[in-house]
Structure formats: C-alpha cells, structure tokens
Amino acid sequence: MNLEQTSVDNGEQRKSISSTPEGNELKRGALKRTPFSKLKKVNSNFKSPGQVTKTTKLSPEEEVEELERSRRQLDAEIAQLESEGYKVEELDDHIDMLHEYNDIKDMGQSLLGRLAALRGTTTRDLYSHFGLELDD
Template sequence: MSSEQPSCGATRSCCSTPGGRRVNMGAPRRPPSAGFKSVTSSFKSPARADASQCTKITPEEEVNNLKRRLKELDAEIDTLVAEGYRLEELGQHIDLLHEYNDIKDIGQTLLGHIAARRGTTTRELYGHFGLELND
C-alpha cells in the first residue's frame, strides 16, 4: 500500500495513512469537457411550469371553492341515499373490493408461475383458461 492510499480504503478527500500522517486526497479530476455547457450555468428544469398556467388564488377564494365542493359532495351523498344506498354499506363494499383484489393478485401470480413453467406468456394462458384479457 502506498503512503498516499488511506488505510481504510476510502476515497475521502482527507484521510490518515497507516503512519498517522494526514493526506489530502484531493477532489476527483474530470477530463476536460469540450463542447459542454459550463457548470456555472443556471439549471433549467424541463418540468418547469408555464407561468401562464399558474394562477394565484387568495385564501378566501380557496375557502369558497372548498365550501362549494363540500356542497356538491353533500348533494351527491343525498342523491345516493335517495336511491337506496346506505352509508353503513360502504365499509362492507370496501372490504369486499380488498378481498377481490387479493384473490385476483393471487390468480395473476399463479398464472405467471404456470406460464413460466410452460415457457409461454400469461396472455396465451388467458385463452387456455377461458379468461378475458381485461379480467
């Protein structure tokens, strides 16, 4: 090991050698970059929002928008209740949807394993088992 190589193998800019001497390892050097922009140029994000699309609203306007949205949602709830839906059923429906998604995920995993063992695609197995691609 050279006297310039740190004993820990690290590539830090300053480190101790086995003899306890501090060695400045320096910053890594880059080759000259001909044709590239200067690193001192400002960064311009490609995802920058267009200033014309950014509209500033006052807190009062935001509160009014939220109150309007609340009234819309209350009206929608009233419509659903009038059609015979009950709020208590919502939790049951959510639980059933979770169970359905879990079963579907297990089925997809099994189809993937079968396809891998047969050397085919899951798309081909859908037809074999009489399933629709959007199932």
Template sequence: MDCMRANKLKLNPDKTEMLLVNGSPDQMMDVRPVLDEVTLPLKEQVPSPTACQPANKDTLQREIEVLKRKDLALDQEIAQLSAEGYSLEELEDHISLLHEYNEIKDSGQMLLGRLAVIRGVTTRELYPEFDLDVND
C-alpha cells in the same frame, strides 16, 4: 446487465443518471454514455425538481375553483345516492370486497405467470386451459 436482459427489464433514460467519478464535466461534453442501448444523461443535464416554475396566483385560483366544483359535484352525488337508499357502510363493505377480489385476482395472475414461465408459454396461452376470459 445480463440480469436485466434475462428479466426483460430496460433502463429509463429519464430516471437514470450517470455520476462522473473521475475528471471534469468539460472532459465529458462530447461523451454520451450508453448502457444497455440507452443513452444516459449526465447529472448536470438532468433538471433538478427545484428548477420547476412555481404556479402563479391566477393559476392557483383556477385550480381551487375547479376543486371546489368537483367537491360540490361529489357532495351532490353523495346526497343522491343517500336518497336512493345507499349507505356509507354499504359502500365501505363494497370497497372492502373489491380489495379482497383484486388481491385474489393478483395472486391468480402471479400463479399463472409462474406456470407460464415453467411451461415456456405466455399467460394468454394458459387462459383457455383454465377456462378464463382474456378480457376479464
């Protein structure tokens, strides 16, 4: 738990469960385990994914219609962009460049974060030093 606190990590009670190793669930009915100030549910108290109700036919039909309309709208948008002179290759190049930009930006953010930890400041405090815009 000290490691979690040191790294400012917290438990999510919706994604954390406790397995009762000794005893019966009846013995634990009034016991609500707490770990790092988070009350944990017992395994029996967490609904299984199979407990979800399947969608009925009408709901599925409406979802299909919505998806068909979105597909049609995207087809129309593609046709319009093609008519304006844009090409699929240009789009793929643009997307590739955006991915590269995001990877470089993520690396920069990671380095700023490490530098902030070393200096004992926030990353926001480092932005002016490197002439960066906080909203960028």
C-alpha cells in the same frame, strides 16, 4: 442524440442515453421507456391526478369561501344519493370486496405466470388451456 443502446421489447422501445443535453437530467445509462406509438406524444411530463393546479391565486378568504361552496355541493350530492337508497356502509363493503377480489386476482395472475415459466409457455396459452378469457 447519442444512443448507446436501442432495443425493442414487447412493443416498447428502450433507449439508453449517455452524453446528451436531455440525458443530463437522467443518470448515465438510465433507461427511458417509450411505448411504440405514432399517434400521440408519449414523452410528456407526468401530471399527477392528485395534484390540482390553479392558474389564479386566491386570497385566504376566497379560498375558504370556495371550499365551503364545494362542501355544500358535495353535501347536496351525498343527500341526493342517500335519498335514492345508497348507504355509506354499503360503499365501504363494496370497496372492501373490490380489494379482496383484486388481491385474489393478483395471486391468480402470479400463479399463472409461475406455471407458464415452469412449462416454458406463455400465460396467454395457459388462459386458453384452462378455459379462461383474456379479460378475466
């Protein structure tokens, strides 16, 4: 492989690929991010969890039957959860509160980052300065 540039930033290795067979798929000079790890393959293709791949092709009738079976199973699970006292409205409230919490946390992280930049320090140092845990 012909590498123009290799650098290591925060435990990650960046490679700029020029004229290689692998590089033909990437634009010239594009960066390829590779986490530093010897334990697992890190350059595998991305597989979206939202896409379901089926190995066998179902007929339209079989697909409808499979979807109806799945719907009945989900309806049974919903009925069981409702019998245990869970309510759909509560779930929506919890999701809304989680979104609000995440938004507030993101703003706090942004402010800590800006403050760290102004003070010429790291956010890790600011966590200890303000008495915060790193998992906060």
